[in-house]
Amino acid sequence: xxxxxxxxxxxxxxxxxxxxxxxxxxxxxxxxxxxxxxxxxxxxxxxxxxxxxxxxxxxxxxxxxxxxxxxxxxxxxxxxxxxxxxxxxxxxxxxxxxxxxxxxxxxxxxxxxxx
Amino acid sequence: xxxxxxxxxxxxxxxxxxxxxxxxxxxxxxxxxxxxxxxxxxxxxxxxxxxxxxxxxxxxxxxxxxxxxxxxxxxxxxxxxxxxxxxxxxxxxxxxxxxxxxxxxxxxxxxxx
Numbered sequence: 249x250x251x252x253x254x255x256x257x258x259x260x261x262x263x264x265x266x267x268x269x270x271x272x273x274x275x276x277x278x279x280x281x282x283x284x285x286x287x288x289x290x291x292x293x294x295x296x297x298x299x300x301x302x303x304x305x306x307x308x309x310x311x312x313x314x315x316x317x318x319x320x321x322x323x324x325x326x327x328x329x330x331x332x333x334x335x336x337x338x339x340x341x342x343x344x345x346x347x348x349x350x351x352x353x354x355x356x357x358x359x360x361x362x363x
Numbered sequence: 364x365x366x367x368x369x370x371x372x373x374x375x376x377x378x379x380x381x382x383x384x385x386x387x388x389x390x391x392x393x394x395x396x397x398x399x400x401x402x403x404x405x406x407x408x409x410x411x412x413x414x415x416x417x418x419x420x421x422x423x424x425x426x427x428x429x430x431x432x433x434x435x436x437x438x439x440x441x442x443x444x445x446x447x448x449x450x451x452x453x454x455x456x457x458x459x460x461x462x463x464x465x466x467x468x469x470x471x472x473x474x475x476x
Contacts, residue, residue, distance in 0.1 A: 351462075
C-alpha cells in the first residue's frame with residue numbers, strides 16, 4: 249500500500265508569488281488533513297476534508313490559503329500571495345475514517361521557503 | 364482549549380545515554396496521548412500511544428506513561444542510539460475532535476557516537 253505522498257518536497261518562492269502544494273492520500277482514505285509547522289513551533293492543524301467536503305477549516309490562517317479536493321482524491325493547498333511568515337513545513341495526513349480511533353498516516357511534508 | 368507543552372530543545376546526547384523528553388498537556392476530559400517521531404527526510408511516524416490514565420505506551424525501547432495527576436506523558440529511553448536522532452512530537456487527541464491531533468513544539472534529539 250502506497251503511503252501519503254506530497255509534492256513538491258521543497259519549494260522556494262519569493263514574497264508575493266503563488267505556490268500550490270499537492271497531497272495524494274492513501275487510496276480509500278476519505279479523510280484528508282493539512283497541518284503545518286512554522287519556524288520550529290508546534291505542528292498546527294489547518295483543515296480537514298471528508299471526501300471532497302471541508303469538514304473543518306478552522307485552522308486556516310487567512311484567505312490567502314485555499315484548499316481543494318475535487319473528486320475526493322488528491323488535495324491541493326494554494327498560497328496566494330505568499331508572505332514571509334508562510335515559510336514552514338506543510339504536512340498532509342489521511343485516515344480511512346474520522347473516528348477517534350482511526351489512525352492518521354502522514355506524508356513527508358513540503359518545506360516551503362518564502363524569501 | 365487543548366495544548367501540549369514539550370521541554371525546550373535541542374537535546375544532544377552521547378550514545379547509550381538515558382533520554383527523557385518532558386511533555387505536559389492541558390485538555391478537558393480524557394484525551395489519548397501520543398509520541399510521533401520525524402526522522403531526517405521522512406514524514407511523521409507514530410512512535411507510541413496511551414489511551415487512558417496509567418497506561419504505558421512502548422515501542423523501539425521508548426516508553427511513556429500517561430499520568431493524569433500530573434497531566435504528563437514524558438518520553439524515556441534507557442540507552443539511545445545514533446539512529447534515534449530525530450524530532451520528537453508529543454500530541455493529544457480528544458474524542459470530541461475525531462481524529463484531529465494537537466501537537467507540541469517538537470524536540471530535536473541528536474545522538475553522537
